[in-house]
Amino acid sequence: DVVLTQTxxxxxxxxxxxxxxxxxxxxxxxDSAGNTYLYWYLQRPGQSPQLLIYLVSNLGSGVPNRFSxxxxxxxxxxxxxxxxxxxxxxxxxxxxxxxxYTFGAGTKLELK
Amino acid sequence: xxQLKESGPGLVQPSQTLSLTCTVSGFxxxxxxxxxxxxxxxxxxxxxxxxxxxxxxxxNSAFTSRLSISRDTSKSQVFLKMNSLQTEDTGTYxxxxxHPPDYWGQxxxxxxxx
Numbered sequence: 001d002v003v004l005t006q007t008x009x010x011x012x013x014x015x016x017x018x019x020x021x022x023x024x025x026x027x028x029x030x031d032s033a034g035n036t037y038l039y040w041y042l043q044r045p046g047q048s049p050q051l052l053i054y055l056v057s058n059l060g061s062g063v064p065n066r067f068s069x070x071x072x073x074x075x076x077x078x079x080x081x082x083x084x085x086x087x088x089x090x091x092x093x094x095x096x097x098x099x100x101y102t103f104g105a106g107t108k109l110e111l112k
Numbered sequence: 113x114x115q116l117k118e119s120g121p122g123l124v125q126p127s128q129t130l131s132l133t134c135t136v137s138g139f140x141x142x143x144x145x146x147x148x149x150x151x152x153x154x155x156x157x158x159x160x161x162x163x164x165x166x167x168x169x170x171x172n173s174a175f176t177s178r179l180s181i182s183r184d185t186s187k188s189q190v191f192l193k194m195n196s197l198q199t200e201d202t203g204t205y206x207x208x209x210x211h212p213p214d215y216w217g218q219x220x221x222x223x224x225x226x
Contacts, residue, residue: 039212041157048206048216049157060214092157096212100172101159 002027004093004104012112013083021107023093025074030097037096040069040078043106044089052091053078083109114138116146116207116217123223124197130222132192134207141165141183145211146190148181151219152203162211163190197224 003026013019029036040053051060053069056076066081080087088111093104120132134146141163148160161171161181169181180193190207204219 037212048208048219049213050216051212051214054212094157094159094212099170100174103157103159105156 001100002029002095002098002102004095004102006091006093006104006107008107009105010108010110012110014112015083015085017083018079018081019083019109020080021078021091021093023071023076023078023104025076025095027098028073029076029095030073035097036072038069038071038076039094039096040067041092041094041103042087042089043092044086047089049092080109085111114209114215116209116215118205118207118217118220120205120220120222122221123225124201125226126198126224128197129193129195130197130201130224132205132207132220132222134190134192134217136188136190136207136209139209141185141188141190144209146183147208147211147213148190148192149206149208149213149216150201150203151206152200155203160192199224 005024007022029038036056038056041049043049052063052067057069068079070077090106090108092106115137117135124130145164147162150158163181163183178195183190202224204221206219208216
């Protein structure tokens with residue numbers, strides 16, 4: 001199975017600070033058709049996951065544009081440009097290029 | 113309004129079978145996939161399987177031998193059945209729509225214990 005390694009595991013930030021989360025894959029997530037099925041989710045405390053980014057860099061419905069995704073192959077990044085209080089929670093990357101679909105271990109974003 | 117709601121027993125005895133139902137509204141099961149995803153307490157997410165819009169299914173090989181996903185389109189329900197439960201199957205089970213999963217249910221907590 002594809003292993004997604006997220007760093008850091010915990011991120012402390014102040015409101016307004018910009019932060020980045022890395023997701024590295026054990027295999028390339030580029031498929032033979034040229035698609036990269038890498039997604040980002042946020043799970044707020046006590047809630048279900050929310051889709052933030054799809055196909056590496058596309059913003060999910062209703063997601064603020066302070067979130068952005070980038071990367072290719074095996075190396076991907078989620079950036080938050082100006083953390084807000086509602087952004088606190090655990091961020092997961094997920095890949096769906098290779099079966100079975102797998103998630104990273106998560107990055108917890110907390111207030112400093 | 114898209115909604116998904118999981119239901120099922122909160123407590124299952126070891127070696128027994130888990131049966132969960134995902135009841136959806138606001139969309140058709142013949143137009144969208146539904147996934148089942150598990151989360152151990154305080155841990156990451158684990159994809160279990162998928163009911164495709166055409167009725168086909170895909171499973172995580174880690175569960176293949178004991179997991180079955182089915183549906184009743186007339187009732188807008190997707191079912192998960194998993195046998196030979198062990199304590200490590202304790203967790204929160206989610207159903208989620210589409211690919212990638214965009215709308216998720218609130219999850220149902222399942223404890224495997226005697």
